Amino acid sequence: MAKKEALIWNEEFETMPRPELEKLQLERLKKQVAYVSERVPFYKKLYADAGVSADDIKSLEDITKLPFTVKQNLRDHYPFGMYAVPMSEIKQIHATSGTTGKMTVTCYTENDMGVWAETMARVYTSAGTTSNDMVHNAYGYGLFTGGLGFHLGARTIGAAVVPVSGGLTKRQITIMQDFGTTVLVATPSYTLVLAEAAEEMGVDVKDLKLRIGILGAEPWTPEMREEIEEKLGIEAYDIYGLAEIIGPGVSVECPYHCGMHIPEDHFIAEIIDPHTGEPLGYDTPGELVFTTLTKEGLPLIRYRTRGRTMLHAEKCECGRTMVRMEKVRGRTDDMLVVRGVNVFPSQIEHVLLSFDAVEPQYMIYVDRAKDKLDTLEVHVEASDELFAQGAEQIQEVEKKIAKSMQETLVVGAKIKVVEPKSIERSMGKARRIIDKREVGF
Ligand code: ZN
Numbered sequence: 001m002a003k004k005e006a007l008i009w010n011e012e013f014e015t016m017p018r019p020e021l022e023k024l025q026l027e028r029l030k031k032q033v034a035y036v037s038e039r040v041p042f043y044k045k046l047y048a049d050a051g052v053s054a055d056d057i058k059s060l061e062d063i064t065k066l067p068f069t070v071k072q073n074l075r076d077h078y079p080f081g082m083y084a085v086p087m088s089e090i091k092q093i094h095a096t097s098g099t100t101g102k103m104t105v106t107c108y109t110e111n112d113m114g115v116w117a118e119t120m121a122r123v124y125t126s127a128g129t130t131s132n133d134m135v136h137n138a139y140g141y142g143l144f145t146g147g148l149g150f151h152l153g154a155r156t157i158g159a160a161v162v163p164v165s166g167g168l169t170k171r172q173i174t175i176m177q178d179f180g181t182t183v184l185v186a187t188p189s190y191t192l193v194l195a196e197a198a199e200e201m202g203v204d205v206k207d208l209k210l211r212i213g214i215l216g217a218e219p220w221t222p223e224m225r226e227e228i229e230e231k232l233g234i235e236a237y238d239i240y241g242l243a244e245i246i247g248p249g250v251s252v253e254c255p256y257h258c259g260m261h262i263p264e265d266h267f268i269a270e271i272i273d274p275h276t277g278e279p280l281g282y283d284t285p286g287e288l289v290f291t292t293l294t295k296e297g298l299p300l301i302r303y304r305t306r307g308r309t310m311l312h313a314e315k316c317e318c319g320r321t322m323v324r325m326e327k328v329r330g331r332t333d334d335m336l337v338v339r340g341v342n343v344f345p346s347q348i349e350h351v352l353l354s355f356d357a358v359e360p361q362y363m364i365y366v367d368r369a370k371d372k373l374d375t376l377e378v379h380v381e382a383s384d385e386l387f388a389q390g391a392e393q394i395q396e397v398e399k400k401i402a403k404s405m406q407e408t409l410v411v412g413a414k415i416k417v418v419e420p421k422s423i424e425r426s427m428g429k430a431r432r433i434i435d436k437r438e439v440g441f
Helices: 018-039 041-050 060-065 071-076 110-126 145-157 169-179 188-200 222-232 345-353 384-389 391-409
Strands: 090-096 104-109 134-137 160-162 183-186 212-216 235-242 247-253 267-272 286-292 303-309 336-338 341-343 358-368 374-382 414-418 433-435
Touching: 018 041, 018 060, 018 286, 060 267, 071 104, 090 110, 090 145, 104 110, 110 145, 110 247, 134 145, 134 169, 145 160, 145 235, 145 247, 169 188, 183 188, 188 212, 188 222, 212 222, 222 235, 336 358, 336 374, 341 345, 345 358, 345 374, 345 391, 374 384, 374 391, 384 391, 391 414
Parallel strands: 134 160, 134 183, 183 212, 212 235, 358 433, 374 414
Antiparallel strands: 090 104, 235 247, 267 286, 286 303, 336 341, 358 374
């Protein structure tokens, strides 16, 4: 492959020889395990029950002695029960939607904000962004970590950031045109919406100064990447993040586009067999598991992401020694990502069950519409009583469910109340989701 210009934000850590890096990881892991055991009752009990302590961590492989943590642990301790510091030390709080309306609440101490700023600075730099760039940030600002995370990173590298957030698409094009924005950060699906709006407005993308897109927070295909790169005249960089771990900043592509580098001085990544929990090592697909090494507010040890992917450890042409993860190809549970928002089928079920006029027989359809935005449609069976009342009553119920669904899921869903007994019954495990989008490779 031809040599490319590869900028690196933090040479010392990002190109650290692996033996040295592993030494640092071990040191930090021991410290982090001792820290949570002392400060978080959940971990104290977890490790006491498993009969392990920080003293048992003598090599990096000893991480496998520690039990896993899962999203349900965070839900059980909603909202702040797994925090390791008093609220006076928390400086920023974010949240993602979760099942039955319960959110996952994540937090940052001053030092955690520093770690986030550092990992996001690495993201921007890896994608070739410098202080000479102007960043158009179309990720949503708010509880979602996307907007503020990308904002923080742009500020850290000294770029000018335009906090556009989502919506008012045509105005976004005007801004890019008039301001001369050079870097676009957004979800891939919204990026395509922007590209189409530009086309509609008769804007020649060659007149835009855009050169880079840092895109993620949802599944997207290589075909979509090609379309985006061609339509907007940019080089697209894939990014991965997880609110529980840090938000965006968990990994990003370099100019060689051979997977996403993980800042391993801050996070240990493992791949495990989702059924047995056994570690699988490099170059083998399995479930991605993260351990935070430097977090103070909400450290997570061996946190199961439910995402399926693979890790590669050979040194990259860009000079980084940090492992690369492939795009997440589906999940080991049934969480859906719709327009960048996590949606659990159980949330949908919960809303439906709160309406007596419908039966607990439903089907969820996810698709990507012509305008490139994900669509979510829920079909649910009417009760015999509602069905007998006729179309007008049914429409009324559809509206009410749609409103409640929007409040719970954050993303809108089209609700269709259908005839009783019209949804196909399956003999085994009910199939309730039909996802027509092409996801992953
Ligand atoms: Zn690289």
